[in-house]
Amino acid sequence: MELPRFHRLRGTLYRLEGSRCEDCGALSFPARQVCPSCSSRKSLLHRFKGAGTLWSFSELYQLQRGYPKDVPNVIGLVKLDEGPMLLTQITDAEPEDLSIGMRVQMVTRLIRSTGEAGPRVYGYKFRPVVGG
């Protein structure tokens, strides 16, 4: 079930909350306790805007348990405008419409369902910016 786990992740999954180093200002997503740039242990919550560019993508024809059965399911690496990169499912687009470098934006969708007994996990996905 892992319910407490998904409760802990609500800021990350719903609001794209990461961290900003209090000493050097480096941004991280997801949040980090130790700054990857200066090793400082002081960090503040930082909310990302949810806009970025598609760095790479893949159409998956074999999925893990708990994910929608319709394939291909598209996954991507998105470089956020603020700098950090994140891995995400890509939605609202046909694979042939995707290209490296295109503008994408965050939306909130169903990420995973662990079956009738398990929770439906919602969180960020990214889609091409309309007219972008």
Added chain:
Amino acid sequence: MRDVYIAGMGQTRIGELWDRSLKDLAVEAALKALAEAQATTADCLIVGNMLSGELASQENLGVFVADSAGLTPVEAVKVESACSSGGAAFREGYLRVASGAAESALVVGVEKMSDLLPDAVSSGLALAADGDSENLHGATFVALNALIMRRYMHENGYKHEDFSGFAINAHRNAASNEDAMFPRAVTAKDYAKSCMVASPINLLDSSAISDGAAAVLLSARPKPGVRPIRVTGSGAATDTIAVAARKDPLWLSAAEASARRAFAQAGLKPEDVDLFELHDAFCIMAALSLEAGGFAPRGKGVRLAMEGEIGPTGKVPIATRGGLKARGHPVGATGVLQIVDAAVQLRGGAGASQVPGARVAMTQNIGGSGSSVYTHILAAGD
């Protein structure tokens, strides 16, 4: 640190072995290695394994293998480092003998994967990725490699067919390995027609779900009467667990660091290596390992395959017994299988895929998407 020798080794056949259990595989490899060294036990037993709990309903694997192989009360422990569990176990055994803490160490790598359906195996393997930022979003291991491969092709201007040489070489070399999972040749046409798994990675870019085990007995004394094989370098390093967190996702910095450490210990350079058993779980990983190990400049690893330099008589022979791609990739066993393959070459026993005059072999076992890497260098003779 004192010299450490491979005194004995053994392996099972690799494949989807439905009539064989985790126990059968581990015991067969362990007893073969002991028998070859004419030993009955060792000072310690190190078991390399990634997913016995998830895929074979068994943990406490150190004891399980010790008991099953009749080796109790030997000290025994399982070492886990994702797909580099075998390499991690080998290094653990090596360090114990090199430091003088043990006179001998039996290292067994084993994985039983085919009891479950592929989606369950895929979910198990994905546990090696970052749980919250990768796995939760449905990233399989193929997917992570596919994201890297597409970007690599984009930045360096390669077409998918440019990678075919890796699969062709691995399968050709596996044809003379009687324990290999896929001992048959494939052609560039087969590669082009192969079905998509996670674009741009297709089936012939990928290693398969496999069962198998391998074992080596490490000893402070060489095996009498045969050409000794010595471990001359051992290096390990880590990188961020998530691909997205890397400054440069197209560079395997942990592979570079672990190779640098192994080379420094051995006092060797890439050009001194006669063969390189690298971690070709996917063709893109083979290319990136060649670059990180110093065998090709950045973005040029694929060129070695395109120019035919990765075969047994090429500049950098790789996957000489089939590699992960065609010999098979029972994940926890792979790092030990690489050692066995390298040792077979150094003994001159690789048949049609023998690297002529091989004296120095390097192995590199990668866990996660390049996040945990173990590099070893073996040398024939004293």
